Amino acid sequence: MTSPPTGRGPRPEHRRSLAAGLLIGMAVMAAADEIVFHQLLGWHHFYDRSTTGVGLLSDGLLHTAELLALVAGFFLCADLLRHGVLAAAHLRAGVFLGLGVFQVFDGIVDHKVLRVHQIRYGVDVTPYDWAWNLSGLVLLLIGSALTVRAARRDRTGPRR
Amino acid sequence: MRQAHHPGAAVAEWGAVAELCSGVAALAAASVYLLSARRLRHRGDTWPRARDVAFASGCGAMGWAMLTETPGGPFTGHMAQHLIVGMVAPLLLVLARPLTLALRLLPPGRVRRGLLRAAHARPVAVLLSPPVAALVDVGGLWLLYRTGLLAATHQHPVLQVVTHLHVLAAGLIFTFSVCQLDPVRRRWSLAARGTAVLTVGATHSVLAKGLYGSPPPGTSFATHDLRTGAQLMYYGGDLVEVALAVALAVQWYGARGRAHARRSAPEMWRGPRVGHGREVRGVMSHPPASRGTQRP
Numbered sequence: 001m002t003s004p005p006t007g008r009g010p011r012p013e014h015r016r017s018l019a020a021g022l023l024i025g026m027a028v029m030a031a032a033d034e035i036v037f038h039q040l041l042g043w044h045h046f047y048d049r050s051t052t053g054v055g056l057l058s059d060g061l062l063h064t065a066e067l068l069a070l071v072a073g074f075f076l077c078a079d080l081l082r083h084g085v086l087a088a089a090h091l092r093a094g095v096f097l098g099l100g101v102f103q104v105f106d107g108i109v110d111h112k113v114l115r116v117h118q119i120r121y122g123v124d125v126t127p128y129d130w131a132w133n134l135s136g137l138v139l140l141l142i143g144s145a146l147t148v149r150a151a152r153r154d155r156t157g158p159r160r
Numbered sequence: 161m162r163q164a165h166h167p168g169a170a171v172a173e174w175g176a177v178a179e180l181c182s183g184v185a186a187l188a189a190a191s192v193y194l195l196s197a198r199r200l201r202h203r204g205d206t207w208p209r210a211r212d213v214a215f216a217s218g219c220g221a222m223g224w225a226m227l228t229e230t231p232g233g234p235f236t237g238h239m240a241q242h243l244i245v246g247m248v249a250p251l252l253l254v255l256a257r258p259l260t261l262a263l264r265l266l267p268p269g270r271v272r273r274g275l276l277r278a279a280h281a282r283p284v285a286v287l288l289s290p291p292v293a294a295l296v297d298v299g300g301l302w303l304l305y306r307t308g309l310l311a312a313t314h315q316h317p318v319l320q321v322v323t324h325l326h327v328l329a330a331g332l333i334f335t336f337s338v339c340q341l342d343p344v345r346r347r348w349s350l351a352a353r354g355t356a357v358l359t360v361g362a363t364h365s366v367l368a369k370g371l372y373g374s375p376p377p378g379t380s381f382a383t384h385d386l387r388t389g390a391q392l393m394y395y396g397g398d399l400v401e402v403a404l405a406v407a408l409a410v411q412w413y414g415a416r417g418r419a420h421a422r423r424s425a426p427e428m429w430r431g432p433r434v435g436h437g438r439e440v441r442g443v444m445s446h447p448p449a450s451r452g453t454q455r456p
Binding site for chain 1: 354357358361362363364365366369370398401402405406408409410412413416417420
């Protein structure tokens, strides 16, 4: 009851919508990585023995966190939706940001810094790394642009 | 004891007895639960059918894992058994709220008081706290797969039975403390319980990846068998972790819904029907004649 409602209906919750999108985006990209690159293509290895202990631990934490994020994101979304306060533009922006954040993090920290596993084995991995990280960057940029646009739109017009 | 590579006569005999006992125990537990739930419904209480289904399938899964030959090589089979006994069955059993059922059904008296006292005892509360429960769960797994314990269970059938019992007990304790569906002494926050799931899940996947690379000390499983078992542990663990997360999220969702309803109730009832919802507390401080009349 902090904001006495003057307009029609409750105000959309921008930050929560963005957070829900972020959680879902990161988890979806992680799931896509697991399904496409580990299972379908068989490029990533489940465990290559060059992985350090720290790498293994961070991978385990990240992997479990993604699972929890997926569930948390969807339930957060459902909660916003049932109270009619889901901001669709912010949710969309959050999803793209999440997709990009995971892709870039996976490409740089997991593959290169911690060397959890490589994108593909038995080939020159450099072009794959470039493609991987650039695609992540593109997603991140799209997400940022959408976030800025969503923020600007609700400053100029209260509708939506 | 069903590992094919150590076929000792005494071991096989012990194994048969243990299998039979676990099968009978699972059947007995399921029957007691279902009969109790039936009595409760006959009495007029509501008790969701889904809980009956959860408990019966938990017992069924346990019986299946203990009594039948699980597919795959010896390590894969062992892992399938452990996934069911230590993770899947405990979740199904805990979701059925057996303690709540017992407390509802037992007549007031010594047994009920004893059960309640046990559920609220301090040592039990410590054991059921998410950090301790997580440590018990993960510690046991670590001992089993990273010391010579697994190899030792192949020689000593008693140890094998004890290990199975520990896996079941640790799984039950962890799931119970995370889900927190039954009435216990201390309630833990969602954050604490979520952290416990995260920690245990992370350790579980680290262990699984480690097993993929190197077998438990003192054992010699075929490489393919080892890797299949390790991946089963990893992805099977994922499924149960997601189920646990959903159980937590459902609680959060319900609590948020109730909180929202409480917050908006006074506004909704504003007008002629004063004295509803939150204002009930104020009734005592006001003269009753001014408002109490319209309350049902």
